[in-house]
Amino acid sequence: MNMSVFTGTGTLFRIMIRKERVRLSIWIVSISVLFLLSILSFPETYPTQEDRQGRALLLESPALRAMAGPGYGIENYTFGAMITNEMFLYVAVAAAFMSIFMIVRNTRAEEESGLSELVKAGAVGRVSMSAAAFLLMVLSNLFIAVIIIIGMPYTIEGLSWEGASAFGIGVAGVGIMFGTISLLMAQVSESAGAASGISSALLGLAFLFRAVGDVASVDAWRWLSPIGWGQAMRAFVDERWWPLGLFGGGIILLAVAAIYVDYRRDDGAGVLRVQGGKARAGGGLTHLLGLQSFLFRWVFLSWAAGAALYGVAMGAISEEAADFFADNPIGEDFLVQAEGATLAESLFATYMAFLAMLAAGYALQVMTKMLREEKSGRGEILLVQSVPRPRWMLDYLLISCVGSFMLLVISGIGAGALYGYYTDSADGAWKVFFAAIAQTPAVWVFVGLAALLMGLWPKALSLVWLVYTAFTLIGLIGPLLQLPEWVSDISPYAQIPGVPAEEWTVWSTVILLAVFAVFTVVGMYTIRKRDLVI
Numbered sequence: 001m002n003m004s005v006f007t008g009t010g011t012l013f014r015i016m017i018r019k020e021r022v023r024l025s026i027w028i029v030s031i032s033v034l035f036l037l038s039i040l041s042f043p044e045t046y047p048t049q050e051d052r053q054g055r056a057l058l059l060e061s062p063a064l065r066a067m068a069g070p071g072y073g074i075e076n077y078t079f080g081a082m083i084t085n086e087m088f089l090y091v092a093v094a095a096a097f098m099s100i101f102m103i104v105r106n107t108r109a110e111e112e113s114g115l116s117e118l119v120k121a122g123a124v125g126r127v128s129m130s131a132a133a134f135l136l137m138v139l140s141n142l143f144i145a146v147i148i149i150i151g152m153p154y155t156i157e158g159l160s161w162e163g164a165s166a167f168g169i170g171v172a173g174v175g176i177m178f179g180t181i182s183l184l185m186a187q188v189s190e191s192a193g194a195a196s197g198i199s200s201a202l203l204g205l206a207f208l209f210r211a212v213g214d215v216a217s218v219d220a221w222r223w224l225s226p227i228g229w230g231q232a233m234r235a236f237v238d239e240r241w242w243p244l245g246l247f248g249g250g251i252i253l254l255a256v257a258a259i260y261v262d263y264r265r266d267d268g269a270g271v272l273r274v275q276g277g278k279a280r281a282g283g284g285l286t287h288l289l290g291l292q293s294f295l296f297r298w299v300f301l302s303w304a305a306g307a308a309l310y311g312v313a314m315g316a317i318s319e320e321a322a323d324f325f326a327d328n329p330i331g332e333d334f335l336v337q338a339e340g341a342t343l344a345e346s347l348f349a350t351y352m353a354f355l356a357m358l359a360a361g362y363a364l365q366v367m368t369k370m371l372r373e374e375k376s377g378r379g380e381i382l383l384v385q386s387v388p389r390p391r392w393m394l395d396y397l398l399i400s401c402v403g404s405f406m407l408l409v410i411s412g413i414g415a416g417a418l419y420g421y422y423t424d425s426a427d428g429a430w431k432v433f434f435a436a437i438a439q440t441p442a443v444w445v446f447v448g449l450a451a452l453l454m455g456l457w458p459k460a461l462s463l464v465w466l467v468y469t470a471f472t473l474i475g476l477i478g479p480l481l482q483l484p485e486w487v488s489d490i491s492p493y494a495q496i497p498g499v500p501a502e503e504w505t506v507w508s509t510v511i512l513l514a515v516f517a518v519f520t521v522v523g524m525y526t527i528r529k530r531d532l533v534i
Contacts, residue, residue, distance in 0.1 A: 005263060007125035012132035016106055022462060024140060026469055027098045032147040034473060035091050036155050042079050043156060052077040059085060066211040067313050070222070073237035079156050080163045080236025088167060089210075092174035092230050093203065095144060099137050099179025100199045106133040108186040108195045111268050113376050120267060127262045130183060134255060137179040145172035163236035170230035173247035177226040178203055180254040187261040190270035197298050204305065226250070288387060289395045296366060300403050303362040304410050310358065311411030314351050315418025315432070318344050344423075348415070348432050349498035356439035356493055357472045359407045360446045363400040364468055367450035370396045371461050374533050383532070390524040393451060397520060400447045405440050412436025431500035438499045441512035442492040448519030455523035458533045 017024075046052045056077035059065055069089055073081030107130055110116040116129055125131075145168035152164040182199035189195045206225040213221030213228060222228035229243040261271060284290040370393065373379040383389060412433040420429025450464045471491040488494050495508050 005125040005127045006131050007128060008123060009125065009128040009131045009135070012119070012124065012128055013135055016132055016136050020102065020106070020136065023465075024102070026466065027102075028140065028144055028147070030469055030473070031091060031094045031098065032144045032151070035087065035148065036151045039079075039083055039087065039152075040155055042082065046079075046082070049077075052079070052082060055082065065214050067317065069231050070214045070217075072231070072234050078158075078236060080159050083152075083156075083159075084163075084167060084231075084235045084237065088170065088231060088235070089227065091148075092171045092227055093207065095141055095171050095175030096178035096203050097200070099141060099175045100182040100196060100203070102137050102140065103133050103179050103182040104186055104192050104195045104199070106136070107183065108189065109192040112192055117267055127259050130187075130259060130262045134180070134183055134258075137183075138176055141172040141175040141179070144175070145169055160236065162239055166233045166235035166239045166241070169244065170233045170235060173244065174226050174230045176251055177247055177254075178206075180251050180258065184254050184258040184261070187258050187265060188271045190268075190272065193295075193298055194272075197302055200302055288382070288392070289398060292395050292399055296369075296399055296403070299365065300362070300406075303358075303365075303403075303407055307355070307358060307407040307411040308414050310355060311414030311416075311436070312418060314348070314411075315415040315422070318347055318415075318419050318422075344419070344428075345431070345501040346498070348419075348435055349501040351415075352435045352439055352499070353475055353493045353496070355408065355411050355436060356442050356496070357475060358411075359404040359439070360443045360468060362407055363404040363443055363447045364450055364464060366400040366403065367396055367447060367454070368461060368464070370454060371458055371533065374458070380532055389527045393454065393524050393527055397447060397451060400450075401444055404443045404447070405437070408436045408439055408443070434504070435499040438504055438509075439493075439496055441509050441516065442496050444516040445492040445512055445519075448516035448523070451523030452519040453523070455526035455530070458530070 046055060056071070056074040059068060059071040059074055065071060067089075069085045071085055073085070107116075110119075110129065119129065120126070148168035148171060149161070149164045152167065153159045153161055178199065181202055182195060185198045185202075186192075186195040189198060206227050209221050210225040210228045210231070213219065213223075213225070222232065223246075226247070229246045232240065232243045234240050265271065285294055370379070379392070382392060412435070415436065416429040416431075416433035419432050420426055446464065446468055449467065450461065453461045453464055471493060474488055474491050475493050492512060495512055497504050497508060
């Protein structure tokens with residue numbers, strides 16, 4: 001292998017930037033700007049050292065330590081220590097997901113579509129696509145780190161540049177590490193879904209190892225997780241830079257392995273061969289809906305694992321979190337306020353809105369796959385048969401709607417069961433479960449919007465992600481930023497009553513379902529009239 005295998009890397013890098021410019025901008029803004037806006041309210045919320053030390057006491061809880069971090073610097077809980085302990089984990093995980101999806105989308109997914117074969121038939125090196133994708137991923141994470149490093153000292157007065165640098169570089173390290181892992185998985189597996197699934201599963205495993213290490217105070221478990229490496233830099237406490245050696249060594253080793261495997265294998269092939277299936281398909285695969293459901297099974301299972309983890313975490317920490325908000329002014333802005341509601345009920349009402357955002361993400365992933373199938377030509381193969389276009393769209397609608405509802409059910413069961421166990425209240429468990437499934441109409445509005453765009457203007461289908469991101473940001477940080485009420489009210493999430501803190505009303509559900517129905521009917525009608533996207 002010589003340097004000629006990298007021929008054309010710069011050209012492909014520029015093409016990838018152009019192709020990813022909108023999606024990448026959304027990711028970068030969502031991660032870095034949302035983080036900076038979320039910490040903006042800390043000085044007002046925790047104005048005294050006593051307030052901050054009261055917050056630090058929560059980290060002594062095993063449940064919160066598993067969901068946050070090891071609790072470095074809680075003896076003198078400064079704003080910097082608070083941000084590192086409670087925010088680093090989630091910013092780093094978001095950067096990791098961005099890197100995983102970006103790498104797989106620009107490597108294995110291009111091989112599945114056949115585009116990489118056309119590209120490599122020209123004057124392009126054998127591993128140039130992988131190298132260009134890796135370079136784009138690294139620079140994207142570093143750009144996020146730069147925004148965080150520059151923004152943190154200006155967001156909260158007193159935050160040091162050294163601490164901000166440790167925080168931002170740690171986030172970038174986690175993101176690049178898992179992006180490199182996904183680059184290797186893209187060479188190992190034979191499908192984009194498998195590459196994303198394995199990489200996401202490894203990220204979940206790293207989260208689990210770190211959680212076990214933090215709860216049990218066992219360093220060996222922490223060192224098995226790149227997330228633990230980033231937290232070990234101890235930003236704003238007593239900065240330690242040697243974990244960068246772990247990141248550097250791991251990234252170089254994995255990148256070299258990925259490039260070597262890419263050089264040795266055939267285009268479209270993988271190290272892990274897909275085993276041949278049965279000679280004859282089962283009854284469930286003889287119709288289109290069964291086949292589509294089968295193809296989405298791993299996507300659903302990965303989202304279901306996340307929903308279950310979210311529900312269990314909320315049920316486990318609900319009482320402790322309610323105690324924290326009892327004497328904290330942030331609760332007035334952050335939690336759903338209703339007369340006669342307990343703090344735990346207000347907390348669940350707020351967190352179930354976040355659950356709806358998670359379920360909507362799954363639903364949109366399914367719906368946008370429809371456009372990719374059409375562009376790849378696989379959709380055309382189906383449509384030239386006896387499958388009508390509305391029927392084709394209906395299958396995706398059913399998978400989106402049923403799957404998102406099941407995510408709400410799974411998370412609701414986990415949260416309700418643990419809350420009922422800790423409070424010894426069957427009625428409380430039922431209220432929490434109902435609060436989860438009550439979010440269904442808001443989620444389905446996004447499904448309907450995707451169907452509408454798919455029928456009317458398929459090339460603008462990516463706009464649904466922009467709308468989703470905007471409403472999600474409004475839901476997450478709108479109360480903290482005290483946005484005008486009309487801004488919050490345009491979101492579908494805001495139209496659902498804050499169950500169990502508020503009474504459920506049938507009219508809000510009917511209105512949202514009507515909007516979903518209108519969007520869906522128009523989308524299914526107009527898809528019959530337009531040309532296929534190629």
